[in-house]
Amino acid sequence: MQYALNPTGDRIEAIKGGRAVCPICDSQVLAKCGEIVVHHWAHEAGQDCDAWFEPETEWHRAWKALFPPECVEVPFGEHRADIFTRKGVVIELQNSSISGEEIRAREACYKRMVWLVNASHFTDRLFLMERYGESNCFKLRWKNLRPTWQFAKKPVYLDLGSGSLSGLMGREVLTVHEHPAIPMQKRIERSRYQSVDVGAFGRSSIILLNTLHARGWGSVKAMDRVDLLRVLGF
């Protein structure tokens, strides 16, 4: 976690050799300030008291940094909400895979919440198939779908990282689809991805899952970070 409490009850960030107290369970936490891991507080006893704990990454920190410190790691009973906006919406930042059971449990706990998923690891499995009219909505094909996201009842936003909507229509594919080593069927499929007109939304780096069906078909709405922050509020 990013914040712990000092003896006077102030929220402080980890500094080398530091000690503080966990705001959820009151136990001792130690600063971890290595060169590889993101600087954070870890429970002295080892196990994090929040069963929904996920190791912090630069990605988590970059999103948290967009919000005032009091909106970050807000205690909800025995859990810490990653971000709790001033509009009263919890943003759960999800980097690793998660079970359907845990999705349901977190949604029941936070109620007004959205998921923000780091999709930058798997943009190579996301493809835009079609644009719906002149809208900013597109048909999505999610190859080898992580089935758990079908269980989400709250909005799921995928963060494409440095990728963009144009990337999802297969920019990389453009150069290789003529390659003789690629089977004909694949070449046909890939040329379909290329033909999607993403219009002004090509540079969008966030997609909201509108629908998601078994076998990885669904639809998405394109937006960028500024749109997302506007929707959720600071």
Ligand SMILES: [Zn+2]
């Ligand atoms: Zn704790």
